[in-house]
Amino acid sequence: MAEDDNDRPERPQRYRAPRGTSDLLPDEWPYWRHLRDTAERVCESFGYQRIETPMFEHSGVFLRAAGAGTDIVEKEIYLFDDRGGDRMALRPEGTPNAMRAYLENGMGSLPQPVRLYYISPNFRYDRPQAGRHRQHTQFGAEAIGDGDALVDAELIDLLRTFYGELGLSGLTLKVNSIGDAVCRPAYIERLRAYYRPQLDAVCADDRMRFEKNPLRLLDCKEDRCAPIIAGAPRLRDALCEPCRAHFDDLQRYLGALDIRFEVDDHLVRGFDYYTRTVFEFQPQEEGGQSTVGAGGRYDGLCELLGGPPTPGMGFGTGFERLIINLKRQDAPVPPPAATTLFIAHLTPEAAAQALRLAAATRRAGHATVVGAAGRSLKAQLRHADARGARYSAIIGADELAAGEVTLRDMQAHTERRVKVDDVPGALAIG
Secondary structure, X not given: OOOOHHHOOOOOOOOOOOOOOXXXXXXXXXXXXXXXXXXXXXXXXXOOEEOOOOOEEEOHHHHHHHOOOOXXXXXXXXXXXXXXXXXXXXXXXXXXXXXXXXXXXXXXXXXOOEEEEEEEEEEOOOOOEOOEOOEEEEEEEEEEOOOOHHHHHHHHHHHHHHHHHHOOOOEEEEEEEOOOOOOHHHHHHHHHHHHHHXXXXXXXXXXXXXHHOHHHHHHOOOHHHHHHHHOOOOHHHHOXXXXXXXXXXXXXXXXXXXXXXXXXXXXOOOOOOOEEEEEEEEEOOOHHHHOOEEEEEOOOHHHHOOOOOOOEEEEEEEHHHHHHHHHHOOOOOOOOOOOOEEEEEOOHHHHHHHHHHHHHHHHOOOOEEEOOOOOOHHHHHHHHHHHOOOEEEEEOHHHHHHOEEEEEEOOOOEEEEEEHHHHHHHHHHO
């Protein structure tokens, strides 16, 4: 009698990674380790210290900081209510929570500026594309408590140094000043007056920005809006004297560091808290839509989070987009650590000896892999080749009885018998 379809057990659902996320597989890890290690080394050479903040915060930390009309507030932030009824948000960026930590932990009493850096996952409900994921990893640095343009130049130099240490080339640095609360309001009125008669020609997002965040009109990436942006009044011409002097100082400091840059009058950043300096590093072949790193000054952020007036400057750069550029430029990446010893075992008793030997060689500092139980010697040695092992130690019944291993040099294709206790020393000698 045929089995009824309704009687068949339901096949379990086969799950996939959520859209906009990806698995970090072992073949990709050398790139991530290279980025992490380089970021840590460069930051420490500049006197920046590591900070880690929670992966989620009270939503106001990000919503108040970002401001109305920004993509994070309107489209991208992951919000949820916890069981206590508090409105929470997954971290979409690193700056507001770094400032929250600065305030909460009394860092204002430390010598200023407080120099911090982090390497952390962020979350944005964005349209997935190359180098832009809904979960992405960001390396960022913040200098909080000093408003001088020297700090701006130092952070730009830190990021430039990081890219150079990675082996990236062909990046263009673009800088601008977007003024402050003194001079920017008058400019925004001029910008609105310029855009008002052209609103029918701009994209829907720009019509929203016109009402909520007009400075971001200059940041639109839609082709139809580009000619209108090109004719917009220059913010640089509206700067007050302190902002103009700050921007002049920044350019002088960058010149002293031999850092080449371009002034981009239409460069703005996407958050309300930015003031004065903004900058981006862009690959020459793609321009602003594939910016690899960016940042700016945020002298108004601390007050938005309930603190006293406190200047700050920082940047963020995403690992995923950097890896795309490293691969495109064939930049060298340190290979993973090689396996020193592979231990092949041919009997159940030899397997126990293999585990004991592996523990001893690892304690001596040698990366060691033990072969799979029940596999033939040929299969285990193929595995050793695939791992790139420098040596293989073979333990069969004869070796086990003699308290020895057959130590094979996988490069020289030679082998010799070695007492088990002498294997770690033999590996050290080579």
